[in-house]
Amino acid sequence: MFGIGLAFAFGIMRIVNVAHGEIVVMSAYIGMTLLATLPIPPLLLVLPVGLISFALGWALxxxxxxxxxxxxxxxxxxxxFGLAIVIRNALVQIYGADVRAIQVGELQLAGVPVFGLTIGVFPLLVFGLALALYAALHWLMARTALGRILRATADDREVVQLCGVNCHRTYCAAMGLAVALSSIAGLLMAMRSSMSPFSGADRLLIAFETVIIGGLGSIWGTLAGGLVLGVAQLVGLKLNPNSGMLLAHGVFFVLLLLMPRGIAGWRKRGAR
Structure with a gap:
């Protein structure tokens, strides 16, 4: 989910958003602030955080x-790049540099037995939400008028403008969607583990690796790339709890050598 917003922005506008990681972290702090003022379950923060982030992406x-x-x-x-520095320092100034997390109560430790293993309920919910968001984005791009405009703008901006489409407004909608999708990932990250204002660089690296493994501009390729990195990280932590993302980075390097164009290949134009 860290990679989908980055892949979407690049696929439509060819923008490499270096502030992607800081935006992900900022959305987690927005959710933390809303949770302190609104008496709602943490998971319901997905909707307001997504809407706020869409507005911020449009404005950006x-x-x-x-x-x-x-x-x-x-x-x-x-x-x-400059925006990333501004956001990071603003978060430190407002929230401090301490590591924080959003508590989701008993759901954090709940699990279901499957073939002798215990699988966490919250990770399953996150995985289901990720699949739903990917499917919704695919439907938006393939079946709606907005999706056709976005794909046409990515294919040939000049021709679309001759048809009366305001490309600047289309780009605003695309960035709003990209930031909203990334914000949900940031919010769930704060519920699943912990974060600080300095966590953005790690999130950006993961997002880049996910997009490149999947294939630039490919929505479902990005999902596949995320699954590959996630499994590699878990295997590495099982082998050595202190390894962190080392094995995942190694798998990325190997796949980059074997498949330079990623799992789905690069898309010349548009996000498919």
Whole structure:
């Protein structure tokens, strides 16, 4: 889920959002703030955090990124790099540098027995939500008028403009969706483990690896890449609890050598 927002933004606009990791972490802090003021179960924060993040993504694209979009990918990359530094320091100033987490109560430790193993209920819910979001995004892109406009804009911006489509507004909607999807991942990360304002770099690295393994611009390829990295990380932690993401990074390197274009191959245009 860390990778889907990054893949979507790149597939539609060819933007490499270096602030992706900080946006993921910021959404977790937004959820923490809402939980302190709204008496609702933590999992229901997905909707308000997603809506707030959609608005922030729309504003990011409309106020900043649309001004520097061109055939050169460097200006948006430099802009989002500076934005990442601003967000990280703002989070430290507001929330401090301590490690925090969102408590989900008994659900955190609940499990179901499957063939002699105990599988956590909360990870199953996260996996189900991820599949639902991927399916919803696929349906949006394949079956709706907005999806057709997004794909057409990614294919040929000039022709779409001749048909009366406001490409800047289309890009705002695309970035809003990308940030909203990433924000849900950040919120669930805070419920599943812990985070700090400095966790963004790790999330960005995972997102990049997921997108590259899956194939640039491929939605379902990104899901497959995330599953590969997740399983590799769990195996590495089983073999050595202190290894962290070492084995996952190693698997990424090997797959990059064996399949330079990823599992689904690179998409020349658009997010399919």
């Amino acid at each position: 694209q409309g106020v900043l990124l649309n001004r520097v979009l061109s055939s050169d990918p460097l200006p948006p990359m430099l802009l989002t």
